[in-house]
Amino acid sequence: MDALAGSTPFPIPVDYLKYWINQNPTVDWKQLGYKGFENYFNDSVDLYRPIIGTDNSDLSQFKHFGGKMIIWHGWDDKLIPPKGTIHYYNRVLKIMGGQNDTDEFLKLYMAPGVDHCKGGEGADKINGFQSLVNWVENKQPPTTLTAQKIEKGQITLQRPLCPYPQKTVYKGKGDTNNPTNFECQ
Template identity: 70%
Template sequence: MQEELNKPIDNNKLVKIRKAIIEFADEKDGIKDGLINDPTTLEISDELLYQAGLDKDEIRTLRKIWQGPTDQNGKSLWFSIEPTAPLDVLASNKGPLPIPVDYLKYWIKQDPNFDWKTLGYNGFENYLNESIELFRPIMGTDNPDLSQFKKLGGKMIIWHGLDDRHIAPRGTIQYYNNVLKIMGGKDYTDNFIKFYLAPGVDHCNGGDGPDKINGFESLVNWVEKKEVPTRLIAKKIENGQVTIQRPLCQYPEKTIYNGKGDTNNLENFVCQ
């Protein structure tokens, strides 16, 4: 972003943009609760961004961020965060987020004095390729062939917050879909792997959505009591009180409100 504008977008603008996007899409799922059920389907107009205070250069820059990194031919290299995710990680006069900068310095280049600004136009593509070559054999987690895991009787529950500001949920969606493709489809994989998306939830926890999720409890019950999970239960707890409660449906199903009754009553939602 700094390369595009020579400065970060003002954080107050980014906060206002996110608020405008959530207000625009909030009631599409039938509930006005500040949570977007599926931000991956949103289409954000330039007009909305103009009204939120961005100029044309800032809009172009933000769209490039939402698009995610590409190679010199415009081919996607990886995913970006969703438009409902907090954008404050992009706004810093001190430079970009320290995590990727330090990873580049200490892991890839192994030079604490390396300046990320010397990467050049194709820098991210080279950075990504170097990272894959060096560390995929050691800690890569993208192998969708889970046949040995299944053979050994393993069970897996994956969930990802849709407002994660650090790790793009579409990457996890792609991984799960790759597992289905490699392992014979959902009917075959359903007896050892389940995947859920959590609207409004940030990186592992936090955010506006219900982030206390009974995933581990469900996994234990699946393994030890043979209780196969269908829906997970997500709660937002503030000052010891449950303020939001929602079921999480197994991907690709979505949690749909039936339009009647208390929105914290789990029985008023269906998976479809």
């Protein structure tokens, strides 16, 4: 993603500044300076955390009402740092009673080689939605997710994704494109 470095900023934060925070399409981000950016960031938090904030790690109401959540994140994401998702997940674990209690309603899966939601060298087609439906409707929590790389209509890579902090490990024999030849450790 060339737009993440260089003289032209990534367009999403520029538009966010103009249309959401300042509500003025003529705002010039170059005139902000560091202190101006910091003030706009703080304004953003104050204005929108109650509406779209995603950093609250107290998910007790969500759990109480029977919510189920699958989070997956590509290890090669260049837009949203994957370690931020892990940090959030670890905060949830701490507040929600640890791994066993959290596993009742929330699972995190990390996808090796996958960029922001898709792309990269890794298997980026992930069956998260169907796994969530099975969990909610059939009371079958996922143990792994299936990830595939599809190129020109053909599956070129297939792997299971293990719930974090486990990792997918090849058993040492068999086709490396067969998910059954891997285990979670």
